[in-house]
Amino acid sequence: MTAPMTPVRSSxxxxxxVARKAQWAPYRxxxxxxxxxxxxxxxxxxxxxxxxSGLERCGLKGSGAAAWLEAQGVxxxxxxxEWVALPGGGIVAxxxxxxxxxxxxxxxxxxxxxxxxIRAGIDGVTPVLRQDCALVLTGERxxxxxxxTCNVDFSGVPADGPGLTLTQMVGVSVTVIRRELNGEPALRxxxxxxxxxxxxxxxxxxxxxxxxxxxxxxxxxxxxHAATGT
Amino acid sequence: MKLLNCPVNGSRPVSEFAYGGEVxxxxxxxxxxxxxxxxxxxxxxxxxxxxxxxxxxxxxxxxYAERDxxxxxxxxxxxxxxxxxxxxx
Numbered sequence: 001m002t003a004p005m006t007p008v009r010s011s012x013x014x015x016x017x018v019a020r021k022a023q024w025a026p027y028r029x030x031x032x033x034x035x036x037x038x039x040x041x042x043x044x045x046x047x048x049x050x051x052x053s054g055l056e057r058c059g060l061k062g063s064g065a066a067a068w069l070e071a072q073g074v075x076x077x078x079x080x081x082e083w084v085a086l087p088g089g090g091i092v093a094x095x096x097x098x099x100x101x102x103x104x105x106x107x108x109x110x111x112x113x114x115x116x117x118i119r120a121g122i123d124g125v126t127p128v129l130r131q132d133c134a135l136v137l138t139g140e141r142x143x144x145x146x147x148x149t150c151n152v153d154f155s156g157v158p159a160d161g162p163g164l165t166l167t168q169m170v171g172v173s174v175t176v177i178r179r180e181l182n183g184e185p186a187l188r189x190x191x192x193x194x195x196x197x198x199x200x201x202x203x204x205x206x207x208x209x210x211x212x213x214x215x216x217x218x219x220x221x222x223x224x225h226a227a228t229g230t
Numbered sequence: 231m232k233l234l235n236c237p238v239n240g241s242r243p244v245s246e247f248a249y250g251g252e253v254x255x256x257x258x259x260x261x262x263x264x265x266x267x268x269x270x271x272x273x274x275x276x277x278x279x280x281x282x283x284x285x286x287x288x289x290x291x292x293x294y295a296e297r298d299x300x301x302x303x304x305x306x307x308x309x310x311x312x313x314x315x316x317x318x319x
Contacts (some may be wrong), residue, residue: 080238096238098290151231151243166239166289168246173288 011053012133013195025228030054035216047212050220060116061099064124082162102174133196137187159185250283
């Protein structure tokens with residue numbers, strides 16, 4: 001009998017990061033770009049675009065999804081387009097009314113606990129496969145990047161507030177929350193993995209014009225860097 | 231920029247939406263071929279206030295919009311099942 005293969009996940013923007021000669025470290029089965037260049041800290045302070053697709057996540061939807069999650073001991077946002085924080089830096093996001101995205105933070109374990117329980121056949125619950133391209137935008141010039149790419153003004157959205165926005169960025173449907181990372185307000189983005197490379201290249205291109213660029217998690221999210229053990 | 235009010239996500243540029251056509255009653259399953267052809271191929275081009283399907287692409291939300299097509303003015307939007315007049319058939 002042969003030993004079972006260890007699945008290796010890959011970020012939707014891995015090839016773009018390989019081309020930039022990023023430094024990698026494993027994080028829960030997916031190579032995670034720890035640093036992209038020696039200028040990461042400076043780029044992150046201006047406009048940093050960081051790939052965090054390696055964070056574990058799961059999704060479900062349906063009329064019974066909220067009640068089912070509560071029955072599993074998961075705190076659920078009260079209203080449509082809201083999110084709540086999970087221990088370990090994760091989130092539970094309510095997308096519109098009856099769909100949920102759960103993402104573990106760097107040291108979170110909730111997805112690992114709940115994901116195996118989500119299956120077809122639960123009354124009013126439909127599993128949703130989440131293979132998102134997940135990004136972090138950091139830096140003081142992020143509003144300038146948003147003006148060029150997005151129709152929604154996030155400046156009035158409080159960091160770590162409950163608000164979640166489903167909108168489009170350079171024509172790509174994205175889920176956006178504003179939260180505090182590393183003591184600074186940052187934007188978290190999720191989009192379908194097929195649109196990830198296009199969104200990544202476009203955002204990085206604009207960020208470079210603004211004095212920023214692609215950055216690794218060491219600069220953008222130190223807790224995630226620490227979780228890689230490097 | 232034209233704005234459209236999604237009942238779930240709020241006011242957004244119309245570029246975030248897709249038009250789904252006028253809300254029309256589907257003929258019964260045992261309808262005749264001419265009745266079905268009329269439903270599939272014929273649309274009303276009469277200007278005035280119409281109820282239409284619209285779709286918010288980013289969130290996957292289908293909803294109704296009452297629009298004066300002669301002025302391209304959205305009068306109101308609401309989710310299926312949430313109209314005081316009841317469901318549109």
